[in-house]
Amino acid sequence: MSASSSSGRAVAEALLALGGNVGDSRVLLDRAVAMLCDGNDIVLRARSSDYRTPPWGDENQPPFINLAIAVETALTPHALLERAQAVERAFGRDRAHERRWGPRTVDVDIIAYDDVTLALPDLKLPHPLLFERAFVLLPLAEIVPDRMISGRRIRDAVAQVDAAGIQRLPHRQGSQIAS
Numbered sequence: 414m415s416a417s418s419s420s421g422r423a424v425a426e427a428l429l430a431l432g433g434n435v436g437d438s439r440v441l442l443d444r445a446v447a448m449l450c451d452g453n454d455i456v457l458r459a460r461s462s463d464y465r466t467p468p469w470g471d472e473n474q475p476p477f478i479n480l481a482i483a484v485e486t487a488l489t490p491h492a493l494l495e496r497a498q499a500v501e502r503a504f505g506r507d508r509a510h511e512r513r514w515g516p517r518t519v520d521v522d523i524i525a526y527d528d529v530t531l532a533l534p535d536l537k538l539p540h541p542l543l544f545e546r547a548f549v550l551l552p553l554a555e556i557v558p559d560r561m562i563s564g565r566r567i568r569d570a571v572a573q574v575d576a577a578g579i580q581r582l583p584h585r586q587g588s589q590i591a592s
């Protein structure tokens with residue numbers, strides 16, 4: 414069941430994973446978090462460190478910077494996805510000229526939205542590749558180690574994934590940290 418915000422609106426907890434490997438990714442991702450978490454419809458509750466991660470899926474590209482955030486939101490899952498995609502567009506993502514799993518400025522995936530399950534073409538929840546991706550699990554384990562998703566605890570899932578080559582980066586001066 415959803416909790417209520419101080420204004421009385423029902424709020425959900427959502428977990429989001431962000432990544433990018435084009436441009437100054439740490440700066441761009443910081444700005445993307447700030448744009449996404451407007452403090453009104455989407456409130457930032459926790460933000461992981463940045464991680465430098467080897468490219469997954471399509472290995473012929475530069476390393477990524479990845480991070481995870483936990484937010485509270487009064488938006489529906491689809492409204493949250495629209496907001497995430499608006500942020501991707503604002504940072505210059507052009508889906509028409511990208512290859513699957515290829516380089517991108519800012520990618521925002523919704524990993525979980527409360528315990529909602531959806532299997533629609535445009536929105537699958539929880540994210541179906543979550544447990545295969547160390548670049549998602551390591552940042553998540555930093556902020557919500559005890560969160561259960563699909564019956565698995567994040568801290569247990571992270572212990573079972575290959576995290577070779579992933580590097581947790583020290584905080585940058587001036588970056589936005591909520592955790």
Ligand code: A4P
Pocket residue numbers: 431432433466467468469470471476477478479494508512513514515520521522523524534535536537538539540548
């Ligand atoms: N979509 C469905 N469910 C969701 C969800 N839960 N959250 C749909 C977000 N989007 C969801 O996404 C394709 C479509 O998925 C969207 O239109 C949305 O409606 P996309 O971002 O264009 O990604 P894609 O490249 O077509 O495929 P995919 O599988 O979504 O790629 P990802 O997950 O974006 O992966 N390696 C490292 N180390 N770090 C990375 O961050 N990222 C990718 C891209 C590849 N390798 C990486 C990383």
Ligand code: MG
Pocket residue numbers: 520521522
């Ligand atoms: Mg994506």
